[in-house]
Amino acid sequence: MTSPPLLIDGHLDLAYNAGLGRDLTLDLGALRAADPVAGQTATVTFGELRAAGTRVCFGTLFALPRTPGSPGGYTDHAGARGQALAQLDRYRRWEDGGLVRLLRTGREVEAHLAGPEGALGVVLLMEGADPVRDADDLGFWVEAGVRVIGPAWGRTRYAGGTDAPGGLTDAGRDLVTAMRGLGVALDASHLDDAAFWEALDLGGRVVATHANSRALVPGNRHLTDEMARAVAGRGGVIGLVFLSTFLRAGWEVGQARVPRSEVAAHARHYAGLVGWEHVGLGTDLDGGFGREKVPEGVERYRDVLGVLDVLPAEHRVAVAGENWRRWLTRYLGER
Template sequence: MKLMDMHCDTISRLLELEEAGKPEELRENSGHLDLEKMKKGGYRSQNFALFVELRRPEDALLTAMKLADLFYRELERNEDTLRLARNVREMEENERAGKMSAFLTIEEGGVCKGSLAALRDFYRLGVRMMTLTWNYENELGFPNTMNEMPGTGLKPAGFAFVEEMERLGMIIDVSHLSDQGFYDVYRCTKKPFVASHSNARALCPHSRNLTDDMLRLLGERGGVAGINFATNFLDPAAVRGKSISRIQDMIAHMKHIANTAGIESVGLGTDYDGIGGSVEIADASGMQRLVSGMEQAGFTASEIEKICWRNVERVYREVLH
């Protein structure tokens, strides 16, 4: 079964290792995801996030540019296996050439420093999806960690960014965004948007997950929620010391989202190289185990295809130019 994964933090991990003097490569490394593991796992495409933690670097924009530079260096090293895709047409061209596709994304809209010019320049660099926040307040809005506070939706710059992202053909990603921010995005957009790596709050009451109402609105808009493999987003027992992400919990979230928002609203957003703890699917090479688990759980072949790649491809086809 082909796979399209909406989120991983592999590029950030590789930059950290490079700057620590312990470099590894995208071709093969000790993390959750590399090209050899992707080939074994049956990947069609992978979204590679430029993730910046705003409070760590002196200059978040410069750090994002360093990450983009590493991404493109790795593309050059591995052009026999992996190519950039900016839309479905390019992904299909890569597939015909026997290559996997890399979509470039940003996790933390604050790297743009509130500048629409910076947003447009990232688009020119190939970025096709962006979360408006990570875990900190920024110029665009507020994160899910501030859900309980009033007035924590999008800021004026956030509304301007959402409008420009729709105009450009860049997918709006509401993972990490506050609940009020989610509803602001829903109210002021027309195209599908995604929660690239978020699960169902009804099953696991973490603020990073989506409520049933949010899921229904996401599905109504034609969007997709990518199942996150982090154990504390899958199982409430994780807060009591459990430390393994199980396939059965991933499937439970798939079923809940499908029953709430429709099967067309479920996708994959593993968060590989961005999550801790043990994962039953230890790395990208084992992703077909998830497919087998879905078959055993009663998903039809058509439903499995939708979750593994068709739903995400549909959103890309509708939004990306």
């Protein structure tokens, strides 16, 4: 039997889901039977990640802002910081229990991948920078292990974001400059176009942990061809998202789930622009949506392996994890 390829996922909201009451240490069937999250059938557990061969992921610190659909979200910096600190504590508790290993440098990633299978390697990614008080506060989060930051989700104090046009604020320019100085990579996912180009002008490492192609699905949540070229031009990798609304324009709940070939379409488009060496996975599974909104055939996380089957055989290993491995071992934590 052929062993599964190394799998590295560029985007998973593990601690956020635990904060919703999901026990990711359970078998997936047991988690679903007791799931406190209605209408979003869970796909991710630690067992599922092991079954898929996932050795490393970018695990988020994601503070949810208050919106009409999320009345319990944060309304100020203190609220955002509180959410992120609680999630950081969750990762540390998992690490104490041997479930994860927090990775801070390329050498640590390399050593982790060379070692025996066991704990899941986690690179801390802050999605939306509102938990950071200001640029002077960045050192605290770097010391805590954060190595990648996406300044925006929707609009934040730092940048325009998804469905919220705008550039970097003064605080955002200070933050991105400080990130470059401390070796924190920029996650371009969620940045509005104006903020994206301003951030790139300030230099530093860039990735897009979970961002599909705007050429196939309209909207500022996705990367234009020029943005994709810019990320790749800095040596970055772009992670493919498994949300159906991000895969097929106009898809709505109630329609048939999109086929796995839609993931391949985004992969092929990016590869045609920048080469297969810059394409990876950023599934975002259970990132505010469940099995109902993912491609056909993905019933649980381990089924991510099946999606690779629709990619060209000679590029599957690279997309599954080798491209992220190369970026992580070369650049993680580098100034």
